[in-house]
Amino acid sequence: EVQLVESGGGLVQPGGSLRLSCAASGFTFSTYWMTWVRQAPGKGLEWVANIKEDGSQKYYVDSVKGRFTISRDNADNSLFLQMNSLRVEDTAVYYCTRGVTMFDPWGQGTLVTVSS
Amino acid sequence: DIVMTQTPFSLSVTPGQPASISCKSSQSLLHSDGKTYLYWYLQKPGQSPQLLIYEVSSRFSGVPDRFSGSGSGTDFTLQISRVEAEDVGRYYCMQGIQLPRTFGQGTRVEIK
Numbered sequence: 766e767v768q769l770v771e772s773g774g775g776l777v778q779p780g781g782s783l784r785l786s787c788a789a790s791g792f793t794f795s796t797y798w799m800t801w802v803r804q805a806p807g808k809g810l811e812w813v814a815n816i817k818e819d820g821s822q823k824y825y826v827d828s829v830k831g832r833f834t835i836s837r838d839n840a841d842n843s844l845f846l847q848m849n850s851l852r853v854e855d856t857a858v859y860y861c862t863r864g865v866t867m868f869d870p871w872g873q874g875t876l877v878t879v880s881s
Numbered sequence: 882d883i884v885m886t887q888t889p890f891s892l893s894v895t896p897g898q899p900a901s902i903s904c905k906s907s908q909s910l911l912h913s914d915g916k917t918y919l920y921w922y923l924q925k926p927g928q929s930p931q932l933l934i935y936e937v938s939s940r941f942s943g944v945p946d947r948f949s950g951s952g953s954g955t956d957f958t959l960q961i962s963r964v965e966a967e968d969v970g971r972y973y974c975m976q977g978i979q980l981p982r983t984f985g986q987g988t989r990v991e992i993k
Contacts, residue, residue: 800982802930809971809973809984809985809986809987810922810924810930810973810975810984810987811984812975812981812982812983812984815980824980824981825981826981827981860929860930865977866918866920866935866975866977866982867920867932867935867941867977868920868922868930868932869931869932869941870929870931871929871930871931872929873929874929
């Protein structure tokens with residue numbers, strides 16, 4: 766079964782850091798682009814970042830550029846999102862998903878709350 | 882960034898009746914490769930989003946044939962021929978032609 770499981774969310778103060786992980790299974794991880802999408806409480810979906818199969822290309826939404834870093838470990842079938850200088854507006858459920866436009870499957874999401 | 886605008890904001894439908902959601906993009910989603918990069922996702926209550934339709938009109942694996950997509954250029958429509966109780970949730974269109982990917986604000990579908 767193709768599966769994505771996120772972890773690493775939690776409560777952090779503004780200006781703090783958090784590292785999200787996404788464990789992939791059931792497919793050849795190293796042959797897919799991977800993407801992070803977030804959803805603020807009660808709001809819609811926002812694309813955050815994606816990374817090419819070999820990690821050689823990475824793209825970010827403007828609001829996180831310079832603060833977030835997407836990375837992957839193909840040997841460990843894992844995707845990461847390092848989030849620094851967190852802001853209140855980064856509060857959201859963060860989903861990892863497979864693909865560059867056709868996003869399937871999605872993980873269950875991990876909640877990041879930025880609050881003092 | 883490409884702006885995706887969905888209407889209506891919400892929809893209340895009697896089971897067995899049709900439903901239609903409109904999505905308009907601020908730029909054409911027709912790529913030089915001939916494909917149009919418009920997608921539809923459904924987020925059921927308490928669940929993660931799931932892919933319904935890709936490239937305007939192709940149903941993803943396992944998606945019932947009561948769901949159909951149409952449109953071209955900047956104007957797109959998702960239609961449900963006969964709404965069922967399991968179709969409740971929030972529907973999002975998304976463009977895949979340009980980074981950053983952008984979603985519509987979502988259309989909430991509920992059952993009367």
